[in-house]
Amino acid sequence: YQDGTTDITRTVPIGQPTQEMRERFTLVLKGMIGISTLRFPAGTRGSEIDAVARMALWKHGCDFAHGTGHGVGSYLAVHEGPQRIARTGTEKLLEGMMLSNEPGYYKEGSYGIRIENLILVTPAQEIEGGDIAMHGFETLTLAPIDTRLVQSDLLTRDELHWLDSYHARVLAEIGPMLDGETLAWLEKATAPLPHDAKI
Structure with missing residues (x-):
């Protein structure tokens, strides 16, 4: 693209998704939201937060065999370090670093799921009543997540609020560029x- 490099994945159902597919998709979504909303102190490494994206899957005896996120270059490589969110991610996450947030689930010989946004490490800010400033992530990617695959009773109120707020932002920022059938979609x-x- 003329203004940089991006990396994004969305999973859409082909045919009627099974209950298991919807459950596993929602567990992956919970992990993606967990990273999106995480607060962490200065000096935190990617290896220290990778488990956040996996916890919901782990509770159901599932996992994925890749890292949760990698650095993304501007006009350069879509996979570019040194920053990573992975068991092997030893680099400290610093303000301004861009990463992918892409947990997944893959049932061998059957189906696969991945939800991927790009995120940016935000400046450390004080939390009211807290002792130290915390970094967070700003979500950069603006594309709907297919809610036909979401089992909403598996989401907490906070997770539902995040998803609805994210979709409201997608509509507010992308909607004015569209019209007709595309806007209706x-x-x-x-x-x-x-x-x-x-x-």
């Missing part, structure tokens, strides 16, 4: 989910 794709979460 985006409006449908970013509609809020029912909030039946219990936590």
